[in-house]
Amino acid sequence: MTVVSTGTGPRWESQQYPPEGAAAAEGIRSQLGRPALDLLTVLVREAAQNSWDARSGGIDVSFGLDLYTVSPAHAPTWRSLLLEGGPRNSDIFPLRKALGQTSIRVLAVSDRGTKGLGGPTRADVVTDGPRDFVTFVRNVGEPRDTRLGGGTYGFGKGIFFMLSQARTVLIHTRTLHEGRLQTRLVGSALAHSYTMQTLAGGEARYTGRHWWGRPVDNVIEPLLDDEADDVAGRLGLRPFGHDETGTTVVVVDPEIDETLGSASDVGTYLAETIMWQLWPKMLPRHDRLPAMSFRVTVDGQEYEIPDPVTTHPIQMFVEAYRLMNSPEARSIELGRPRRRLGVLGLHASLVLPWTPTRAAETAGFTKNLVHHVCLMRSAELVVTYRPGIEPAAELKGYAGVFRVAETLDEVFARAEPPTHDAWNADSLSPDERRYVNGVFRRLREAQTEINGLQVSVGSSNNGMALGAASNYFSALVRGSAGFGGRHAAAGGQGAVNQAPVGQSPSATPGTASRARSRAGDDYTPTARVRVEYVGDPFLTIHEGARTLVQEFRLSGAQTARVDAKLSIATAIDAAGRDRDLLNPPQVLGWTGPDGNSVDASYPVTISDDRGIWRLLVRPTEDTMTVVEIQAEAVHL
Numbered sequence: 001m002t003v004v005s006t007g008t009g010p011r012w013e014s015q016q017y018p019p020e021g022a023a024a025a026e027g028i029r030s031q032l033g034r035p036a037l038d039l040l041t042v043l044v045r046e047a048a049q050n051s052w053d054a055r056s057g058g059i060d061v062s063f064g065l066d067l068y069t070v071s072p073a074h075a076p077t078w079r080s081l082l083l084e085g086g087p088r089n090s091d092i093f094p095l096r097k098a099l100g101q102t103s104i105r106v107l108a109v110s111d112r113g114t115k116g117l118g119g120p121t122r123a124d125v126v127t128d129g130p131r132d133f134v135t136f137v138r139n140v141g142e143p144r145d146t147r148l149g150g151g152t153y154g155f156g157k158g159i160f161f162m163l164s165q166a167r168t169v170l171i172h173t174r175t176l177h178e179g180r181l182q183t184r185l186v187g188s189a190l191a192h193s194y195t196m197q198t199l200a201g202g203e204a205r206y207t208g209r210h211w212w213g214r215p216v217d218n219v220i221e222p223l224l225d226d227e228a229d230d231v232a233g234r235l236g237l238r239p240f241g242h243d244e245t246g247t248t249v250v251v252v253d254p255e256i257d258e259t260l261g262s263a264s265d266v267g268t269y270l271a272e273t274i275m276w277q278l279w280p281k282m283l284p285r286h287d288r289l290p291a292m293s294f295r296v297t298v299d300g301q302e303y304e305i306p307d308p309v310t311t312h313p314i315q316m317f318v319e320a321y322r323l324m325n326s327p328e329a330r331s332i333e334l335g336r337p338r339r340r341l342g343v344l345g346l347h348a349s350l351v352l353p354w355t356p357t358r359a360a361e362t363a364g365f366t367k368n369l370v371h372h373v374c375l376m377r378s379a380e381l382v383v384t385y386r387p388g389i390e391p392a393a394e395l396k397g398y399a400g401v402f403r404v405a406e407t408l409d410e411v412f413a414r415a416e417p418p419t420h421d422a423w424n425a426d427s428l429s430p431d432e433r434r435y436v437n438g439v440f441r442r443l444r445e446a447q448t449e450i451n452g453l454q455v456s457v458g459s460s461n462n463g464m465a466l467g468a469a470s471n472y473f474s475a476l477v478r479g480s481a482g483f484g485g486r487h488a489a490a491g492g493q494g495a496v497n498q499a500p501v502g503q504s505p506s507a508t509p510g511t512a513s514r515a516r517s518r519a520g521d522d523y524t525p526t527a528r529v530r531v532e533y534v535g536d537p538f539l540t541i542h543e544g545a546r547t548l549v550q551e552f553r554l555s556g557a558q559t560a561r562v563d564a565k566l567s568i569a570t571a572i573d574a575a576g577r578d579r580d581l582l583n584p585p586q587v588l589g590w591t592g593p594d595g596n597s598v599d600a601s602y603p604v605t606i607s608d609d610r611g612i613w614r615l616l617v618r619p620t621e622d623t624m625t626v627v628e629i630q631a632e633a634v635h636l
Contacts, residue, residue: 009084009214010081010084010212010213010214010223010231011084011085011212011214011215011220012083012084012085012086012093012187012189012210012211012212012220013085013210013211013212013215013220014086014087014206014209014210015206015207015208015209015210015211016204016205016206016207017204017205017206017207022207022209023140023207023209024193024207024208025167025189025190025191025192025193025207025208025209026192026193026208028140028158028161028190028209029158029161029162029167029190030158031140031158031418035159035419035421036419036421036422037362037419037421038257038362039159039162039163039255039257040163040256040257040269040270040273041273041277041359041362042159042419042421043109043159043160043163043251044065044270044273044274044277044278045277045278045381045382045419045420045421046157046159046419046420047063047109047111047159047160047249048063048274048277048278048281048292048381049379049381049420050111050157051063051111051114051247051292052281052291052292052379052381053379054111054114054115054116054132054247055113055114055115056113056114056115056245059113060113060289060291060292060293061111061112061113061114061291061292061293062111062112062113062292062293062294062295063110063111063292063293063294063295064108064109064110064111064294064295064296064297065107065108065109065270065274065295065296065297066107066108066110066238066295066296066297066298067105067106067107067108067254067256067263067266067267067270067297067298067299068105068106068108068297068298068299068300069103069104069105069106069299070103070104070105070106070235070236071236073236074234074235074236075103075104077231077234077235078099078104078235079099079100081231081234081235082095082099082170082187082212083095083096083099085212086189086210086212087194087196087210089194091192092191092192092194092196092208093189093191093210094165094166094167094168094191095166095167095168095189095191095252097166098165098166098168098252098253099166099252101253104252104253105253105254106250106251106252106253106254107163107250107251107254108237108238108248108249108250108251109160109248109249109250109251110238110246110247110248110249111246111247111248112240112241112244112245112246113245113246114245114246114247115130115132115175115176115245116132116173116174116175116176116184116245116246116247117132117133117136117137117171117173117175117184117247118130118132118133118175118176118177119131119132119133119134119177120133120134121133121134121137121184121221121222122134122138122219122221123138123139132175133173133175133184133222136157136171137171137186137188137211137222158190158418159419160249160251161188161189161190163251163254163255164251164252164253164254164255165252165253165254165255166189166252166253167189167190167191167192168187168188168189168191168210168252168253169187169188169189169249169250169251169252170185170186170187170212170235170237170249170250170252171184171185171186171187171188171222171247171248171249171250172184172185172228172232172237172247172248172249172250173185173246173247173248174240174244174245174246174247175245176245181243181245182224182225183224183225183228183229183232183240184222184223184224184228185213185222185223185227185228185231185232186211186212186213186220186221186222186223187210187211187212187213188209188210188211188212189209189210189211189212190208190209191208191209191210192208193205193206193207193208194206194208214227237250260358263298263299264298264301266298267296267297267298267301267303268303269358269359270296270298270303271296271303271304271305271306272306272357272358272359272360273359273362274294274296274305275305275306275307275308275311275314275359276314276359276360276362276363276382277363277382278292278294278381278382279308279314279317279318279382280321280376280380280381280382281380281381282294282305282307282308283308283309283318283321312352312354313351313354313365313370313397313399316347316349316351316370316397316398316399317347317374317399317400317401319345319347319349319399320345320346320347320374320399320400320401321345321374321401322345323345323346323347323401324343324344324345324401324402324403325345326345328345329343329344329345330343330344330345330346330446331343331344332344332402332439332442332443332446333442334434334435334438334442339408339435340405340407341404341405341408341435341438341439341442342402342403342404342405342408342439343402343403343405344373344400344401344402344442344443344446345400345401345402346373346398346399346400346446346447346450347398347399347400348396348397348398348450349397349398350395350396350397350624351368351369351370351395351396351397352395352624353368353395354368355368356368363385364384364385364387365385369390369391369397370397370398370399371387371388371389371390371391371397371398371447372385372386372387372388372399372400373385373386373388373399373400373401373402373443373447374386374399374400374401374402375402375423376401376402376403376404377403377404377409377412377413378403378404378406378409380403381420383416383420383421383422383423384421384422384423386440386443388400388443388444388447388448389444389447389448395624398447398450400443400446400447402439402443404439408435411428411432411435411436412435412436414427414428414432415427415428415432415436423436423439424436425437425440529554529555529556529560529631529632529633530554530555530556531552531554531562531629531630531631532552532553532554532555533550533551533552533629534551534552534553534612535551537549537550537625537627539619542588542616545618546618546619547588547616547617547618547619548585548616548617548618548619548625548627549614549615549616549617550614550615550617550627550629551612551613551614551615552612552613552614552615552629553610553611553612553613554606554613554631556633558607559605559606559607559633559634560605560606560631560632560633560634561603561604561605561606561631561632561634562590562603562604562605562606562613562629562630562631563602563603563604563629563630563631564587564615564617564627564628564629564630565627565628565629565630566584566585566586566587566617566625566626566627566628567584567585567625567626568584568585568620568624568625568626583620584620585617585618585619585620585625586617586618587600587602587615587616587617587618588616588617588618589616590604590613590614590615590616591613591614591616592606592611592613593610593611593612593613594611597616605634606631615627615629
C-alpha cells in the first residue's frame with residue numbers, strides 16, 4: 001500500500017459520523033456491560049488472556065503491570081505531544097484534564113514473547129495474514145482467529161478505556177511485519193460523542209472516538225520504527241530489546257478504588273489477583289518453567305506474586321488440577337446421545353483456618369470455606385470459581401478443576417459474557433444449552449458425593465482421623481474456627497471407610513494387637529469395641545488452659561482399655577512452621593459420665609460403656625490436631 005504523509009507531526013484526529021452511521025464511543029465501552037468483578041480484576045484477566053492468545057511459538061510469555069507516576073523529566077513531553085489536535089473541551093476530551101494535573105498517573109500493561117499487534121494498520125486492507133492491529137485499534141466485535149484461545153469477539157479491550165479516567169490509552173507494540181521487525185506507537189481514546197461547529201459555520205456530529213499518530217491520507221497512522229522508539233523513549237515507556245516482540249498498553253489516569261488503601265496495598269492486591277485469576281499459567285511445565293511469568297510494580301517497588309503451589313488454599317486447586325491431568329480424573333459425560341463434556345479433578349482435604357484477602361473475596365471466597373470448582377476452557381484460563389454444597393464442617397473442604405472438552409470449546413466460549421467470567425446457558429440455542437446445564441448438573445453430583453463422604457474415625461486400622469482446629473486467636477466458641485476431618489473421593493486415592501458422622505468402624509485385630517502391645521500382658525482382648533464420637537471436637541478452658549475436648553461413647557464390651565493417638569494434620573502449620581519443630585499435642589486426661597476426671601496421659605480402663613466420656617487434649621497452637629481414639633475390650 002502506498003501512503004502519502006501530510007508532513008505534519010503527531011496529532012489527534014476525531015471520528016465524524018459517516019452517512020451510513022458508526023458506533024459511538026459510549027456504546028463500545030458499554031459492551032462489557034456491568035462487570036461483576038472490579039475493573040482492576042477484569043483488566044488483569046482480559047489483558048493476560050490477550051497476551052496468552054498472542055504467544056509466539058516456543059518463546060516464554062512474560063506479563064507485567066507497572067503503576068507509576070510519569071517522571072518530571074518526561075511529563076512535559078506528555079503535555080506537548082499528546083494534546084495536539086484534541087478537542088479543547090475537557091468534558092468531551094478528558095485527556096486534557098488528566099494531563100493538566102500536577103502529576104500524571106499511568107498503568108502500563110505489557111507482554112513480551114508475544115507476536116505484537118501485526119498485520120495492516122488500516123481496517124479496509126484485505127489480507128490473509130494477521131489482523132491484530134486493526135482488531136485492537138480500529139475495529140469492534142471481530143471474531144477471534146486463535147483456535148482454542150481465551151478471547152472471543154474482542155470486546156474485552158473496552159476495559160482499558162473503562163479503567164482510564166481519561167478514556168485514553170497509548171499502544172506501543174513491536175511485531176514481525178513483511179519479514180522484518182516493526183515498532184508501532186499509536187494513541188486511542190473512547191470518550192463521549194458530541195456535536196461541534198465546523199469551520200464552515202455548520203455543525204458536525206462526532207462518535208467520541210479519537211486516534212493519535214501521524215496523519216497519512218486523512219487517516220491517523222501509528223508512528224513507526226525509529227520515530228516510534230524515539231517518542232516512546234521521550235514519554236518514558238519501557239523499550240523493547242533487540243529481538244523482542246510484544247505490546248505495552250498504557251492506561252492514562254487509571255481509576256483505582258480508594259478502598260484498596262495505600263499504593264502498597266494496591267500492589268499486593270494486583271499480585272494476589274494474578275495468583276487467584278491466572279494460577280494455571282504459573283504452574284511449572286515439564287521443563288520446570290511456568291507457561292507465563294508475571295511482574296507487578298507500583299512506583300518502582302516490585303511485589304512478589306504468591307506461589308499457588310504453596311499458598312493456602314489455592315494449593316487445593318493446584319492439586320485438583322494435577323488430578324484432572326492424571327489417570328484419576330473423572331470424565332464428565334452427558335447421555336442420550338452420549339457426549340463427553342470435559343474432565344474434572346476433585347480434591348478433598350482438611351482446610352486450615354484462613355482469612356480471605358480482598359483478592360480472594362473478589363474471586364468468590366467470602367467465607368473461610370473452600371467448596372468450589374474452578375471452571376476453564378481449553379486455554380486453561382480461570383472462568384470462575386463455581387461454589388457447591390458447603391461442607392458439613394468448616395474445616396472440611398474440597399476444590400475442583402473442570403476443563404471443557406476441546407470439541408465443545410466454541411460452544412462454551414459463546415456461553416461467556418464479554419468479561420469471560422461465567423457460563424450462561426440462556427445465551428445458547430436449546431441444543432447447546434443442554435451441554436452447559438449438563439456440566440453444572442454433573443458437577444453438583446460430584447460435589448454432593450464428595451461432600452457426603454463421612455469422616456471415619458477411631459478404632460479401625462483403615463479409619464482416618466477427626467481434625468480439630470486449635471487456632472490460638474480463635475474465639476472460645478464451638479464452631480468459631482470450624483472442625484472437620486480427612487476424607488477422600490469414593491474409589492479414589494486414599495478412600496476411607498464410609499461410616500455415619502460421629503461413628504467409626506469396628507476395631508480390627510490389628511488395632512487390638514497394637515493396643516495390647518502397649519498395655520502389657522495383664523490384659524487380653526475378648527471382643528471388638530466400637531468408638532462412637534458424639535459431635536465434633538470443641539475448644540474450652542480447663543484448669544486455666546485452652547483444651548480440646550472430644551466426647552465419645554463405647555459399645556460392644558463392658559470393660560475396655562482406651563487410648564488416644566494424637567498428631568498434627570499438616571506438614572506445615574498456619575504460621576509456616578515445620579511440624580517436626582512444634583510441641584506435639586498431649587493427652588491431659590479423661591472425664592467419665594459422672595463428671596469425675598481421670599488425669600492420666602496413658603491408656604485408661606473404662607468399666608461403663610453406657611455413658612458419654614470426654615477426652616481432654618492440650619492442642620498445639622495454630623495447627624489442626626488429629627485425634628484418633630483406639631479401644632479394645634479386655635478382661636482382668
